[in-house]
Amino acid sequence: MSAFEGLALGFGHALTLGNLGWALLGCFLGTAVGVLPGIGPALTIALLLPITFQVEATGAFILFCGIFYGAMYGGSTTSILLNTPGESGSIITALEGAKMARNGRAGPALATAAIGSFVAGTIGTLGISFLGPVVVDFALKLGPAEYFSLMVLCFVTVSAVLGGSALRGLTSLAFGLLLGLVGIDLQTGQPRMTFGIPELLDGVNVVLVAVALFAVGETLYLAWRHHEGAAVVRPVGSILMSRSDWKRSWKPWLRGSFLGFPFGVMPAGGTEMPTMLSYYAERRLVAPEHAAEFGTTGAIEGVAGPEAANNAAAAGILVPMLTLGLPTSATAAIMLSAFQSYGINPGPLLFEQQSALVWTLIASLYVANIMLVVLNLPLVGLWARILKVPQPQLYAGILVFATIGTYGISNSVVDLVLLYGIGVVAMFMRRFDFPTAPVVIGMILGPMAEQAMRQALTISQGDWTTFVTRPGSAVLLVVAVAALVGPRVWGAWRGRAA
Amino acid sequence: MHELARADLKVGGFVLALGGLALWQATAIPVSPLYGQVGPKAVPYGVAAVLLALGAGLVAQALRGGWSHTLEEVQDAPPTNWRALALLGAGLLANIALIGPLGFSLAASVQFVLVAAAFGSRRLGRDAVLALVLTLAVWFGFVMLLGVNIGAGLLEGGILRLLGQELP
Numbered sequence: 001m002s003a004f005e006g007l008a009l010g011f012g013h014a015l016t017l018g019n020l021g022w023a024l025l026g027c028f029l030g031t032a033v034g035v036l037p038g039i040g041p042a043l044t045i046a047l048l049l050p051i052t053f054q055v056e057a058t059g060a061f062i063l064f065c066g067i068f069y070g071a072m073y074g075g076s077t078t079s080i081l082l083n084t085p086g087e088s089g090s091i092i093t094a095l096e097g098a099k100m101a102r103n104g105r106a107g108p109a110l111a112t113a114a115i116g117s118f119v120a121g122t123i124g125t126l127g128i129s130f131l132g133p134v135v136v137d138f139a140l141k142l143g144p145a146e147y148f149s150l151m152v153l154c155f156v157t158v159s160a161v162l163g164g165s166a167l168r169g170l171t172s173l174a175f176g177l178l179l180g181l182v183g184i185d186l187q188t189g190q191p192r193m194t195f196g197i198p199e200l201l202d203g204v205n206v207v208l209v210a211v212a213l214f215a216v217g218e219t220l221y222l223a224w225r226h227h228e229g230a231a232v233v234r235p236v237g238s239i240l241m242s243r244s245d246w247k248r249s250w251k252p253w254l255r256g257s258f259l260g261f262p263f264g265v266m267p268a269g270g271t272e273m274p275t276m277l278s279y280y281a282e283r284r285l286v287a288p289e290h291a292a293e294f295g296t297t298g299a300i301e302g303v304a305g306p307e308a309a310n311n312a313a314a315a316g317i318l319v320p321m322l323t324l325g326l327p328t329s330a331t332a333a334i335m336l337s338a339f340q341s342y343g344i345n346p347g348p349l350l351f352e353q354q355s356a357l358v359w360t361l362i363a364s365l366y367v368a369n370i371m372l373v374v375l376n377l378p379l380v381g382l383w384a385r386i387l388k389v390p391q392p393q394l395y396a397g398i399l400v401f402a403t404i405g406t407y408g409i410s411n412s413v414v415d416l417v418l419l420y421g422i423g424v425v426a427m428f429m430r431r432f433d434f435p436t437a438p439v440v441i442g443m444i445l446g447p448m449a450e451q452a453m454r455q456a457l458t459i460s461q462g463d464w465t466t467f468v469t470r471p472g473s474a475v476l477l478v479v480a481v482a483a484l485v486g487p488r489v490w491g492a493w494r495g496r497a498a
Numbered sequence: 499m500h501e502l503a504r505a506d507l508k509v510g511g512f513v514l515a516l517g518g519l520a521l522w523q524a525t526a527i528p529v530s531p532l533y534g535q536v537g538p539k540a541v542p543y544g545v546a547a548v549l550l551a552l553g554a555g556l557v558a559q560a561l562r563g564g565w566s567h568t569l570e571e572v573q574d575a576p577p578t579n580w581r582a583l584a585l586l587g588a589g590l591l592a593n594i595a596l597i598g599p600l601g602f603s604l605a606a607s608v609q610f611v612l613v614a615a616a617f618g619s620r621r622l623g624r625d626a627v628l629a630l631v632l633t634l635a636v637w638f639g640f641v642m643l644l645g646v647n648i649g650a651g652l653l654e655g656g657i658l659r660l661l662g663q664e665l666p
Contacts, residue, residue: 048644050640050644050645050646051644053645054643054644054645164565164569165565167552167555167556167559168556168565170548170552171513171549171552171553171556174545174548174549174552175516175549177545177548178516178520178545178549181541181542181545185527185538187538188537188538190527190528190538191527191528192523192524192527192538192542193520193523193524193542194523195523216590219586219613220583220586222617223579223582223583223585223586223616223617224578224579224582224583225575225576225578225579226576226579226582226616226617226618227576227579228618390619391617391618392613392614392615392616392617392618392619392625393614393619393625393628395613395614395617396609396610396611396613396614396617396619396625396629397610397632399589399590399606399609399610399613400606400609400610400629400632400633400636401636403593403597403602403605403606403609404602404606404636404637404640404646404648407597407602407648408640408646408647408648411647411648411649413594413597413598416593416594416597417594420590420594428509431572432505432506432509432565432566433565433566433569433571450541453536453541454536457536458536462536
């Protein structure tokens with residue numbers, strides 16, 4: 001099915017009242033959790049996973065994607081008004097955005113972030129619509145050996161390339177792989193890593209791990225470092241952008257979008273790198289008369305570019321998720337487990353077997369983008385008020401949701417003990433700078449990689465060289481090794497040259 | 499050895515121990531009677547080996563001075579707030595102890611009040627009222643709307659009886 005036919009089909013389904021309702025609910029919830037410090041889209045979607053037993057797949061995924069997109073919009077509000085970025089992608093936005101807010105220009109900063117997000121989200125969604133089918137055609141040619149190598153590449157890029165240290169990133173990944181191994185081996189029925197505890201035979205629940213990492217660990221860490229004193233929420237003021245604001249914003253929006261999307265599509269799906277690159281690009285390309293605003297009073301280019309890059313990268317993450325079944329962010333990994341709970345396998349066959357679902361989802365992304373810009377600009381005062389929820393009640397409330405999300409899995413106190421245990425580990429991971437996303441990705445992608453590996457070895461009759469003798473697989477493994485050791489070799493070489 | 503490097507060393511030791519635990523559990527996997535090219539043990543052994551290697555790497559890094567001293571957040575961090583951690587820990591333990599006998603809403607409310615106190619709230623009465631309203635709303639929302647199966651505790655059961663409904 002071509003992109004145009006697909007979109008025609010998708011919009012037909014997306015514009016029904018029910019699906020519009022799911023999109024609106026998702027956008028609203030997503031913006032709210034994006035604004036609130038301490039909760040993000042991964043945690044929210046994890047808590048809402050039980051909805052997959054109640055609602056048909058299309059509605060649930062429209063809701064989840066609305067949350068995913070909405071959280072990107074909401075995150076910028078927190079960065080600008082509170083100067084505390086809620087997620088890694090909006091750290092850069094806080095640099096210039098918070099300075100603009102301090103100088104009474106919070107309104108235009110929020111407006112350029114929202115409109116930039118809209119531009120980037122639309123470009124990103126166009127990218128999904130037209131790139132998706134192309135990637136699918138390519139992916140259909142992959143056998144289990146290539147799939148395994150692709151997953152290895154994905155493991156390396158999400159854990160070793162992004163973040164502060166390859167060693168710590170890989171450790172997080174290995175921890176996730178270990179959690180994914182717990183339970184009954186699907187192919188032979190043998191219990192693994194269960195310590196003889198019957199509750200562990202079903203495996204460790206992904207909701208439990210997500211809640212432990214993102215809610216319990218974070219709250220424990222904040223209590224550890226807690227000191228009295230409230231943060232200052234800057235007033236919003238007028239959100240109207242002046243003629244000069246528009247003139248200075250539109251190019252950064254476009255540049256940020258085209259920079260961010262490819263980063264999201266590559267298995268190195270991260271939002272830190274494109275937002276940072278966009279920030280440096282804008283700083284260099286800014287008109288000389290505004291150059292002094294960077295780092296002092298806050299330059300609007302430094303909000304417009306990175307915010308667009310952030311949203312375009314987030315949209316790009318959906319391409320490998322939908323076409324290859326490869327999640328490259330924690331949120332995408334949780335969405336993948338939602339697909340699994342419907343018995344749907346994301347991957348190239350998704351576009352063929354579930355074409356109505358996929359295209360409705362993509363069409364809903366366009367709808368969600370329009371809803372979000374409408375929700376965000378006029379309602380910015382409401383979102384700013386959410387920021388004033390006092391910290392004690394906010395974190396106490398987050399733990400209430402954490403409890404019900406976990407206890408609801410099987411009404412078992414063992415789950416709560418496990419939740420708090422992993423939460424303590426997550427607290428130390430935060431202190432010692434171990435990234436948490438590779439844990440979730442390893443946990444969900446690990447079993448799939450093992451299955452692909454064993455299938456490939458069954459086909460090759462136990463010959464391990466199949467991974468390097470099949471050309472596609474070999475190329476992917478070479479890229480993975482290069483991504484792992486390349487930066488170090490490059491650094492050593494530069495160190496010697498300097 | 500610097501204090502921060504010593505903390506890093508403990509982390510490396512923890513990862514090594516985790517690898518050891520994984521190795522022990524991998525050897526405990528029964529050999530499958532089913533024929534397969536790769537049995538259920540291969541990947542667990544691989545993950546255990548990777549964890550041991552990474553743990554060794556972290557230990558080596560810690561012995562060379564560690565990485566904590568390079569983290570900005572650690573340098574600017576305020577001292578450990580034992581009071582907040584203790585209250586938060588008490589809240590989590592209370593939840594574990596009470597959720598069985600009392601049910602979700604009461605246990606989570608006790609937790610809510612303790613956690614809010616951990617983060618500096620001083621109006622315990624108001625927090626308690628807020629907690630009961632929130633936990634009941636969450637319980638009814640998750641049970642009725644999302645269809646999550648959480649048994650009714652004392653409070654939920656009482657309210658359902660008042661409404662004249664059967665216990666789920």
